[in-house]
Amino acid sequence: MSILRLDHLNKRFGGLVAVDRVSFSMEEGSVVGLIGPNGAGKTTVFNLITGNYQPDGGDVFFQGQSIRAKPTHQIVALGIARTFQTIRLFQNMTVLENVLAGCHCRMRTGLFGSLFHTLGQRLEEQQALRQSMDALAFVGLESSADQLAKNLSYGNQRLLEIARALATQPRLLILDEPAGGMNEQETQELIGLIAKMGQQGLSILLIEHDMKLVMMACDYLVVIEYGRKIAEGTPVEIQTNPKVIEAYLGADNDDGI
Amino acid sequence: MKNANWLGYIVFFALLAATPLLLDRYWVDVLNSVGLYLILALSLNIILGYAGMFHMGHAAFYAIGAYTTAIINTRYGIPVLWALPASGIAASLFALIVARPIIHLRGDYLLIVTIGMVEIVRIALINDVFGMTGGANGIFGISRPEIFGFRITQPIHFFYLIWFFAALTVLLFSLLENSRFGRALKYLxxxxxxxxxxGIHTARYKLAAFVLGAGWAGMCGTLFATKMTIISPESFNFWESVQLFMIVILGGSGSIPGVILGAFLVMGLPELFRDFANARLLIFGLALMVMMIVRPQGLLPARPRKYNLDSIRELS
Structure with a gap:
């Protein structure tokens, strides 16, 4: 069964059609890359899936259920977690507290428990701390738990965003340019991390400009240009697809080339 | 750090409990005002300090609590301390109704709307809304509180009542700060x-912060009404809201030790400089401006929390 299916998704900003009837579906446990030139509408597709934007038309199905009219926090609770293209961490809080934010939606303590620190609250808090440390260990930031998020290097901030997303216990992880600002070695480690998450059965949808990462990490690619899907297929198929080459490099008959 | 904080609070409240022995009636009464404003500022700190919503109309919730107490005490003869929960609930309900349509506003926009709210409440009270608030004269003859047959009348009695409530507030809100609820507010x-x-339901938490902060201010209104025995709309003007706002920002928003220091400075210092008469406000304003330039995060800003990870590391 497909974990995520987009059905003729549409989004306009004024006169601009940012996403134009995009449809694709991804299999449970697969790593899918969404690629395309700058301004093609990739991040807009992500924002439509996660409820940050409301689509003007079409629908999004997660595990067979329509999530189109749902608010973001409910979509997270259903099992879709994301990272942001421009890093959005809680900069003045510790690394550990950032990850604890992800645990929030799996916790139940209400106002009463929070005010009086009931037994249930303390047990739940211990469990959340343990899960957060596990998520930090998974991305390799365990030793930075007490540091402020803003003091981490750029690459580590990206990893922290992944750890926070993992703490929500997602079924589908959406990564928006996870290698942005990373050096060669960090990118290599990220590819390993993505493979490790894939092996654990997590489905991953990612946007990335680093073609080496895309070709190595993804099982399947979807290409969009000017908001329209122009191709989809395995990395090998996409590399040889004339339409994709045209979109990235321009057509042969372009003047000046 | 957490233990050091608790130790600090215990020493502080223990020392404070002894001060009435050294002070005259006037200064005990000043400390009572500091205590009341501390409780109010701590409740505002939930909204402004943790959740970061610029709310400058906190006196509205305080007024609703005070008037609820005054009305049910003078009209129906219900003892004031029994009116405490009712006042909290009334202020919370009011917050639920007025905050719902405005919580999505950001920064200065919210600030302006909340200023409007506190003015509307004050003017409604002057206009004797529902024929129950006594207009500009207010309500008088509110009875004194009674605990197990002991009538609280003297400033020194109120001192212990108010500061007990203040200590309780510090305790509960410290626990709240270090919990799922408190963290959620800081994230937003x-x-x-x-x-x-x-995965945080931000709209719900913003509303919850308002309802909780308002309810606490409402209960503080009960203490104020029974301490004064007379309340009028002028006790809840815009300036009160500004002072509360200042206490939180000056002390350190989101920091309970900061709010305690802020309450003493904002409410206590003008009393110390009474001799300067009107110039004291000028000095005060200048001090605030200098503060905001050299230390905008407040005098005692919130520090990041350290979690005790030893127990977790042992298990894994």
């Missing part, structure tokens, strides 16, 4: 989009 102050994207 830091980055609302990221908080929502991490």
């Amino acid at each position: 102050k830091e980055d609302e989009v990221a908080a929502e994207g991490s």
Whole structure:
């Protein structure tokens, strides 16, 4: 069964059609890359899936259920977690507290428990701390738990965003340019991390400009240009697809080339 | 750090409990005002300090609590301390109704709306809304509280009542700060989009912060009404809201030790400089301006929390 299916998704900003009837579906446990030139509408597709934007038309199905009219926090609770293209961490809080934010939606303590620190609250808090440390260990930031998020290097901030997303216990992880600002070695480690998450059965949808990462990490690619899907297929198929080459490099008959 | 904080609070409240022995009636009464404003500022700190919502109309909730107590005490003869929960609930309900349509506003926009709210409440009270608030004269003859047959009348009695409530507030709100609820508020102050994207129902938590802060201010209104025995709309003007706002920002928003220091400075210092008469406000204003330039995070800003990870590391 497909974990995520987009059905003729549409989004306009004024006169601009940012996403134009995009449809694709991804299999449970697969790593899918969404690629395309700058301004093609990739991040807009992500924002439509996660409820940050409301689509003007079409629908999004997660595990067979329509999530189109749902608010973001409910979509997270259903099992879709994301990272942001421009890093959005809680900069003045510790690394550990950032990850604890992800645990929030799996916790139940209400106002009463929070005010009086009931037994249930303390047990739940211990469990959340343990899960957060596990998520930090998974991305390799365990030793930075007490540091402020803003003091981490750029690459580590990206990893922290992944750890926070993992703490929500997602079924589908959406990564928006996870290698942005990373050096060669960090990118290599990220590819390993993505493979490790894939092996654990997590489905991953990612946007990335680093073609080496895309070709190595993804099982399947979807290409969009000017908001329209122009191709989809395995990395090998996409590399040889004339339409994709045209979109990235321009057509042969372009003047000046 | 956490233990050091608790130890600090215990020493502080123990020392404070002894001060009435050394002070005259006037200064005990000043400390009573500091205590009341401390409780109010701590409740505002939930909204302004943790959740980061610029709310400058906190006196409205305080007024609703005070008037609820005054009305049910003078009209129906219900003892004032029994009116305490009712006042809290009345202020919370009011917050639920008025905050719902405005919580999505950001920064200065929210600030302006909340200023409007506190003015509307004050003017409604002057206009004797529902024929129950006594207009500009207010309500008088509110009875004194009674605990197990002991009537609280003297400033020194009120001192212990108010500061007991203040200590309780410090205790509960410290616990709240270090919990799922408190963290959720801090996340939405830091980055609302990221908080929502991490699975936090931001709209609900903003509303909850308002309802909780308002309820606490409402209960504080009960203490004020029974201490004064007379209340009028002028006790809840815009200036009160500004002072509360100042206590939180000056002390350190989101920091309970900061709010305690802020309450003493904002409410206590003008009393110390009474001799300067009107010039004291000038000095005070200048001090605030200098503060905001050299130390905008407040005198005792909130420090990041350290979690005790030893127990977790042992288990894994």
